[in-house]
Amino acid sequence: MKEDLRYDRLFSKAALLDSEEAFKELFFEFFPTLCVYASNIVGDNETARDIVQEVFFNIWKNRKKIELESSFRNFIVTAVRNQCTDILRKRTVIDRFATRSPSTVETSEQSPEEIYTINELEQIIGKAIQKLPPNIREAFEMNRFKGMTYNEIAQQMSLSPKTIEAYISKALSILRVELKDYLPLFFLIF
Amino acid sequence: MEYNESSIFSYLQDNLSADEKRDFELQLQRSPELRKKFDEIARIYTLSENLIRQREVNTQAAWDQLYRRIKRSKTMQSIWNFTRTAAAILLPLFLIYQYFLLPEINRNKIQQTITITSAPGTVTKTVLPDGSEVWLNAQSTLTYPVHFTQKTRTVKLNGEAYFKVTSDKEHRFEVMTPHQIIVSAYGTEFNVNAYTSANRYEVTLAKGHVEVSSDVSKSQETLISGEKAIIEAVSGNMQVASADTYAETAWKDGKMVFRREKFETITEKLSRKFGVNIQMEDEKLREYIFTATFTDESLEEILYLLTRSTPISYTISNPQQLNDSTYTKRTIKITTK
Numbered sequence: 418m419k420e421d422l423r424y425d426r427l428f429s430k431a432a433l434l435d436s437e438e439a440f441k442e443l444f445f446e447f448f449p450t451l452c453v454y455a456s457n458i459v460g461d462n463e464t465a466r467d468i469v470q471e472v473f474f475n476i477w478k479n480r481k482k483i484e485l486e487s488s489f490r491n492f493i494v495t496a497v498r499n500q501c502t503d504i505l506r507k508r509t510v511i512d513r514f515a516t517r518s519p520s521t522v523e524t525s526e527q528s529p530e531e532i533y534t535i536n537e538l539e540q541i542i543g544k545a546i547q548k549l550p551p552n553i554r555e556a557f558e559m560n561r562f563k564g565m566t567y568n569e570i571a572q573q574m575s576l577s578p579k580t581i582e583a584y585i586s587k588a589l590s591i592l593r594v595e596l597k598d599y600l601p602l603f604f605l606i607f
Numbered sequence: 608m609e610y611n612e613s614s615i616f617s618y619l620q621d622n623l624s625a626d627e628k629r630d631f632e633l634q635l636q637r638s639p640e641l642r643k644k645f646d647e648i649a650r651i652y653t654l655s656e657n658l659i660r661q662r663e664v665n666t667q668a669a670w671d672q673l674y675r676r677i678k679r680s681k682t683m684q685s686i687w688n689f690t691r692t693a694a695a696i697l698l699p700l701f702l703i704y705q706y707f708l709l710p711e712i713n714r715n716k717i718q719q720t721i722t723i724t725s726a727p728g729t730v731t732k733t734v735l736p737d738g739s740e741v742w743l744n745a746q747s748t749l750t751y752p753v754h755f756t757q758k759t760r761t762v763k764l765n766g767e768a769y770f771k772v773t774s775d776k777e778h779r780f781e782v783m784t785p786h787q788i789i790v791s792a793y794g795t796e797f798n799v800n801a802y803t804s805a806n807r808y809e810v811t812l813a814k815g816h817v818e819v820s821s822d823v824s825k826s827q828e829t830l831i832s833g834e835k836a837i838i839e840a841v842s843g844n845m846q847v848a849s850a851d852t853y854a855e856t857a858w859k860d861g862k863m864v865f866r867r868e869k870f871e872t873i874t875e876k877l878s879r880k881f882g883v884n885i886q887m888e889d890e891k892l893r894e895y896i897f898t899a900t901f902t903d904e905s906l907e908e909i910l911y912l913l914t915r916s917t918p919i920s921y922t923i924s925n926p927q928q929l930n931d932s933t934y935t936k937r938t939i940k941i942t943t944k
Contacts, residue, residue, distance in 0.1 A: 437674075444670050449661035456660075466664075470673050477677055535661045542658055561655050566622055567613070585613035593647050599654060 420537065424489040432480040440480075443489070444473055446534040451497050454532055458501040468500045494529035533599075545595035549588050556581055557588040610634060615645055619652045713756040722750045725766070727882030730859055735762070739780065742769040742859035745879045746802070759791075767800040769813075769859045784808060786840045787822035797830075798856045805875075811835040811855040821845060863901040870895035874941070881906045884935075888942040892919065910939070918944040 424446065430439035448469060455465035472493065476483065485492050533541065546554055556574065559565045567585065571578040610631060617623050618631050635641055723743060725731040731743040737755050747766020759779040772780045774794025782790040784801035788808055795815030801808040810819050812830040819836045820827040823843030828836050835850035857864040863880065865873055871893040874885040883906065887893060895917060901909055910921050921941045926934040 437677075441670060441674075444673065445666055448666045448669055449664040450657075452664045453657055453660045466669060470669060473673055474676055474680075478680065533657075535658070538654070538658045538661065542655060560616070560620075562659065564620075567617070582611070582613040585616055586611045589612035589616060589648055589651060592651050596651060596654065 420534070421488045421490055424534075425485060428480075428485065428489045431477070432483065435480075440477060446536060447490075447493060448473070449535040450532055450538070451493065454494070455497050455501050458498070459504055464504065465501075468504065469497055472496045472500055488529075490532065490534075491529040494532050541596070541599055545592055548595050549591055553584045553588045553591075556584040560585060610641060612644070612648055615648045616652065619649060719753045720750050721753060722748060724748045728880050730861065735760075737775060737778075737780075738773040740771040744768060744858055745882075764799055764801060766802050767798070767858070769796070769798045769856055771796045786838075786843065788838055788843070789820050789822070790817055791820075792817040798852075800855075806840050808838045808840055809835055809855070810838070811850045811852060813852050813856060819845065857900075861902065863899075865897050865899045867896050867898055869893060870897060873897055873899075877906065877909065882936060884938040886938060886940050888940060892941060892943065906939075920944055 424443060427439040427443050430436045431443065451469045451472075452462065452465050455468050456462050459465055459468070476493065476496070483492070546557065549557060552574075556570050559570045559573070560567070565573070567578050567581045570576075571581045574581070614623070614631070618628065623631060635645060723731060723733055725743040725745050725747050727745050729745055733741050733743065733749070735741060735751055735755075736753065737760055739760075741749060741762075743749050744767035747764065747768055749766075749768055750763040752761075755778065757778075759781050760775070761781045761783060763783045765785055768782075770780075770782065772792055772794050776793055779791050779793060782799055784790070784799060785803045786801075786808070788801065788810075790797065790799055790810050792815065795817055796813040797815075797817050798811040798813065799808070800811075810817065810830065812832050812834055814832050816829060816831050818827060818829050819838070821838055821843035823841075824845065826843065826845045828845050828847050830836055830847065833849060833852060834847055835855065837846045837848060838844070851866055854864040854866050858876075863876060870887075874887065877883070878885045897913075897916075899912070904912070907923075914920060919941055920943075921939055924938045924940070926937055928934055
């Protein structure tokens with residue numbers, strides 16, 4: 418499912434052949450996931466967006482000098498994380514002077530390998546959902562991706578709310594199995 | 608109450624009532640099985656949540672912004688490269704101009720000089736390119752450049768001149784006289800008496816301080832105001848003595864002030880001022896000492912006054928026409944009575 422080889426090739430193309438096309442492709446693959454990742458660390462979307470854009474800009478600027486040690490994914494996720502840590506550290510300093518209450522800095526413990534690009538995630542989840550029986554899939558997608566409550570779905574599908582609850586339960590049991598490989602890696606903050 | 612997957616999912620989506628929620632959280636703490644199930648479903652929730660959030664990101668807008676930035680920095684880069692290349696070419700040219708051509712141009716410039724000479728009996732005043740004022744006594748010559756371009760402001764003097772030097776700490780003012788006597792200062796007033804014919808020169812300081820040095824004797828003296836340096840023309844030996852500044856510099860105001868001066872010195876100054884030859888028949892006369900101040904008296908009046916106080920007489924012979932149609936100076940012969 419992971420496309421590290423493709424990403425590394427795209428990067429070489431961008432770096433060695435100055436291909437803006439390849440760079441754009443990488444940007445479209447990684448920008449969304451890195452924004453979400455950075456946002457989880459710094460806490461707001463605006464800052465996250467700026468950080469990731471800055472990282473991409475610097476990668477383009479220094480593309481000739483960059484040597485990937487493991488993979489492009491690893492490289493860029495690390496770059497974003499470092500940038501986020503910097504921002505947080507600055508904030509902590511400012512906070513300390515402003516309010517004298519040291520805010521704790523918590524960085525996400527996700528490793529770069531757990532950061533899926535938008536297309537990878539679409540495929541992972543899409544493939545798992547394909548395994549669901551049609552009715553159940555419909556109910557689950559309405560609930561998860563359209564944000565509808567069980568009652569709303571029941572009305573739409575002309576079924577009882579109890580049936581919908583059963584559908585969702587069924588869907589989740591199947592998904593637990595289908596997504597087994599990806600689940601333990603996810604980290605949740607509650 | 609038994610919690611199945613769908614109610615866990617409802618909890619995660621915050622679709623439970625406050626009571627149900629509280630009850631669920633209580634169960635979650637009590638039942639390890641529920642906890643395990645909850646964790647797995649929570650991960651499905653997070654995974655799909657991640658996708659939903661990624662879908663909301665406006666990647667196209669961000670790319671457009673980034674792309675503009677890349678283009679802009681590329682333009683800046685090419686401007687910078689151009690500037691660097693231009694500098695690489697221009698800098699050596701500039702250095703060549705600054706250190707090879709410019710000194711050459713300046714050397715040529717200094718060769719363009721102005722020479723002024725004061726005729727016998729006149730005092731000429733001139734202003735140098737730097738604004739310094741110079742009074743040039745009779746039968747003196749001053750040479751100076753049209754522009755002061757060198758590190759020092761150098762002028763050449765033969766005769767007597769009074770300098771009022773404009774202050775310029777960066778550029779020394781130097782007066783070169785015959786027999787390699789150099790007077791240097793930054794901004795002062797001083798008198799230099801250096802007639803080639805004389806056997807000793809005098810530098811009298813009116814204000815500030817000057818340095819007097821002789822290349823012949825390799826000696827150097829610094830004068831403070833009210834002092835004068837007396838230099839033997841040939842040997843370059845130097846002596847510092849206190850000076851009567853008024854008497855030494857009175858000439859520039861058209862006066863002749865003598866204070867206990869030898870007759871020899873007086874006749875020398877008279878001959879210069881009036882453009883005449885004065886001959887003394889008796890060697891002893893040279894040693895006579897006079898004190899006198901003349902302002903606008905004529906030569907005849909002065910001579911008359913001298914005969915009144917000393918046992919001398921004089922005769923004036925008129926100019927003679929020479930073979931080449933020029934005339935000799937008037938000659939005055941002084942004899943003892």
